[in-house]
Amino acid sequence: MEDHLPQRVRVERRSVSEEESRRANGPDWDRYADEYQATHGGFLGDTGFVWGPEGLTEDDAGVLGDVDGRDVLEVGSGAGQCSRWVRVHGGRSYGIDLSARQLQHSKRIDEESGIAVPSVRGTATALPYAGASFDVVFCSFGAMQFIADLEAAVGEVARVLRPGGRFAFSVTHPTRWSFPDDPSEAGLTATSSYWDRTPYVEVDDDSGHVSYVEHHRTLGDWIDVLARHDFRIVALVEPEWPEGHDRVWGGWSGVRGRLTPGTALFAADLAS
Ligand SMILES: C[S@@+](CC[C@H](N)C(=O)[O-])C[C@H]1O[C@@H](n2cnc3c(N)ncnc32)[C@H](O)[C@@H]1O
Secondary structure (H helix, E strand, O other): OOOHEEEEEEEOOOOOOHHHHHHHHHHHHHHHHHHHHHHHHHOOOOOOEEOOOOEEEHHHHOOOOOOOEEEEEEEOOOOOHHHHHHHHHOEEEEEOOHHHHHHHHHHHHHHHOOOOEEEEOOOOOOOOOOOOEEEEEEEOOOOHHOOOHHHHHHHHHHHEEEEEEEEEEEEEEEHHHOOOOOOOHHHHHOOOOOOOOOOEEEOOOOOOOOEEEEEEHHHHHHHHHHHHEEEEEEEOOOOOOOOOOOOOEEEHHHHHHHHOOOOEEEEEEEOO
């Protein structure tokens, strides 16, 4: 959220279609990618796998299961850090992302690290892969909260997974949407309803166009959409803020993280 706010945008809550979300978020990530990688690339690690601002790693979480020899898709893969970790651990990982500039960073790190993640530009709501192609699909703060048409996105994940395959994704913890996106004490007082699903929108003051969108779902909404697509939840991880971790990332900070969860990490298995 606020982490990437360019000049002259105003924040609103209003409904936004899937097409408008995509039209806003692709160019927004293109504009923001250089700063994002410069600011957070070191924390993420070129071959690291971090599930969120708390710094929970897949080495510690272990929600993907053993990826060795598995076909793995990362949706909203950004610069491919997590997918490179999968490659290091023996998996055949692939990336898809809406932003061309994020994918250029992925290519740059492929070359610098010598560990390449084949990646394409596309959207989570129309995955360009045949059915039953992957054993694991995951998103680390990737596409899931940027999508209006969540039914389509989860349906696409179910389609490309093999029976019994694992889907794991991290998103802003649903309870966070009640609070201002502020890392200080001001972000500890609830100001809007947890049940208000109206998307968070940034509007360019000059053009009036939507320039960035995030979609909020409650915990119950996530469980319902997974169940509707034949997934069985096997884990819901709410990472605690680690002792001595003083990094601020947008609205995530120790001040808030010690009191309220900032990230929800779901893992679910498709029916066999
Ligand atoms: C916060 S980054 C996460 C990437 C990576 N896991 C990381 O930690 O840097 C979110 C990514 O989701 C991508 N994204 C947003 N909407 C998307 C969509 N509809 N389909 C695919 N990717 C999308 C953005 O372009 C961006 O690279």
